[in-house]
Amino acid sequence: MKITRISALALALVAAPVWASDLDFSLTNDSVKGQVNFFGSNNDIQLGAGYTYHEGSRHIANIDFHAQGRTAIGNLPATAGIGLRATGWDDDRLDGGAVGIGGFTTLNVPSVPGLSFGGSLHYAPSILSFGDSDDMTSLELRGSYRVIRNAEIFAGYRYVNTELDLSGSPDVNLDEGVMAGIKIFF
Secondary structure, eight states, rough: HHHHHHHHHHHHHHHHHHHHEEEEEEOOEEEEEEEEEEEEETEEEEEEEEEEEEEEEEEEEEEEEEEEEEEETTTEEEEEEEEEEEEEEEEEEEEEOOOOOOOOEEEEEEEEEEEEEEEEEEEEGGGEEETTEEEEEEEEEEEEEETTEEEEEEEEEEEEEEEETTOOOOOEEEEEEEEEEEEEEO
């Protein structure tokens, strides 16, 4: 089963430049994540898919669908999106998922070309959760610097949390930590 997942992920990553707008890889102390976004920031929609492997055999997958557009926040040019993130996770005896409602934004700093700040937040109440999840919160914050025309480096914080649908069970942080990574544009 693990070889099949690794083979499928490797094939998807090799084929990504053919049908992707950007691809990013990020690491925390306990996890690695790959995310593919299919359309550029000039499109009216954004589709994306991601996979996270968390130490201890936890697998987290997400599919994103957002309406997006260019705007300005204060005097800073921005790209913003509102939509859905479907997240599924599997961890030994437990598994679950949710469809979170939320969005993302990326703010560019014109006085420092290449510098941007962004984040995303999605929340799924129990009505939009399934399996062992009773609700789910996904948060990501990052600062990025475009080193060359088609690549940037970033650092930030990632937090994916679910409340288990088991009586007396505490929340579980599916993935949390300071992250660093690279993003490649096609």
